Amino acid sequence: MVMSNSIKIKSKKISVFYGDKKALDSINLEIPEKKVTSLIGPSGCGKSTFLRCLNRMNDTIDICRIEGKILIDEKNIYEKGLDPVLLRARIGMVFQKPNPFPKSIFDNVAYGPKIHGIVNSEDELNDLVKDSLKKAGLYNEVKDRLDEPGTSLSGGQQQRLCIARAIAVSPEVILMDEPCSALDPIATAIIEELIDELAKNFTIVIVTHSMQQAARVSQQTAFFHMGNLIEVGKTEEIFSMPKQVKTQDYITGKIG
């Protein structure tokens, strides 16, 4: 497979501190556009922390301090004066545990378009919600009960609802933080297919505990260990002939 040369996100010497504790140490990573990049590594290695740097979600934690730069389309998102709220509208996020809002299925998807004023009319909104649900592969299952609460869906459906919610504002990047860890194998398979489909239009960064999942869905894989980026490369290379011993140890189950 040929890597596209277009790089969407560049992380330059990103370090993260929680209080005095250093959680990430000078990470340099390039993420290609409209590809799936997976971040793997043992628990507490900093992969989720790195993901949360990409949409500045770490800003909501009081004791968190960040050094370095992250360039999205060559523009530093940690620049002074940049509004993280606007940034997050461009970068969608799907969480580990499905977290639909306490609203109807329709209102869950309409949430983003409404707060950002993306649509001008009821009809446009209806179309956008329908379209987003279709892209998330959920529309056929819920089309007759859009006014039912989002929490009434099954876990896998809830997670797809969260994906529909994220893509309703047409983000450029979608961040996924272990999106399948709370789901059963069938729901996981559906989400993985969906990720393949979404990669045609979106740049996706996914944190996962499952190496099989990383191998199945991603084109690029980055291995984190103890706050350091150990190795990054094409997924099939990482899993077949890793250059670093630690990577080798992790994918063969010796550490982790």
Added chain:
Amino acid sequence: MGFWSFFTLLCLVGFYVNWYGTTKALRINSNIEKGPKLPSLPNYYGRHALLSFILVSTTILLVWIFLKPFILDLLLENKISVDLTSSFDGDPSMLIDTIKATNPNNFFPGTNPLIIESAKYYEYIKETSDSYVYLMVLFVALIFSIFSLRKISISFQARQSVEKTNINILIFCSVIAIITTIGIVFSLIFEAIRFFEKVPFFDFLFGLAWSPQTAIREDQVASQGAFGAVPIFSGTLLITLVAMSVAIPIGLLSAIYISEYANLKVRKFLKPVLEILAGVPTVVYGFFAAITVGPFLKDLVSFFGFSIASESALAAGGVMGIMIIPFISSLSDDVINSVPMSLREGSYAMGATKSETIMRVVLPAALPGIMGAILLAVSRAIGETMIVVMAAGIAANLTANPFEAVTTVTVQIVTLLVGDQEFDSAKTLAAFALGITLFFATLLLNLYALKIVRKYREIYD
């Protein structure tokens, strides 16, 4: 035997029964060399014996407390001689009461000696009967616990039995609350029915005038009294509305600030300070309303060219609202805090600002709890008496103007029952009619509130 020595003995026997049961079970277990041991742990056998001991003794004691007056009367009646009955010069039905009211050690000179003798007897059985009952309690309870101790064997499942008894004790305790409520309702209903014999029900419920002054003597030409409850309930409603329109916005907004924006230091300071408001006695709020807020409102309102009564619904309601703030803010703060962080993060990740997240995600999720807090505050406002007495007066005006003096149900109940009143005049009985109407009004309110809360629960949980 005095009560305390009886009680000590009871505890000692209870401990002994418990210990004996446990050791007996241990002994049985240690004697079994092969095969299954006792089905429950040894201490359950002790506890089973103890439970039967406690339950039997408390049951007998409770029954005795209820029956004691009747049994004593019965004993006294049997003792009364024919001589006494014939020589008693009052109403025969009063004889027993007369005997009971006579102090055998300090009686009026010239009291019938037979009465004094009976009174002595009554005094005697009153004092000694308790001791006999105590002995009986100990005896019967001990028999029951011996039965329980004898039952200890491989085939007796003490653990299940103790578990069942525990459940029954819990059920009994919750039934007490229900029975008390029913008792309260009935005590109100009987007096209220007597009131409605004097004043027609619909005149009370829909009457527009309230002036409970009635003639005390037959020949008085004083007013007939008017018992229309509408002005009182409208007054209650008006004051509650004023109070809630102060308390809900301030309480809710401060709860949002404390839970979502304030940092830990501010929060640690602010929450207790707000809760101090709840600890101020309502009489003090009454002073504040009558002496500070009332005159201030008078100046303020006259500045804008209106006039306000010196005792007004606005002053009382406003101060009541301040009193209620901590109820709403503290409870809502707890509820808002319990909204999962993942919902907030989901909203931030969509590019929502903090206030958008609070308005559109956090508050809707916390709504059932917030509704609960508000309704608790409403019932507090309806029941509040002191502030209204001091700051809103007792004039039953039918008005929706908060600048005028109004009165509330609780205040009227107090004024009706304070002072010298015969207990069968319409004026006094009206208090009970008001009480039961208030009871049903708040009951309906609570039921409605529960329905709302449940509806939201279904949607959001």
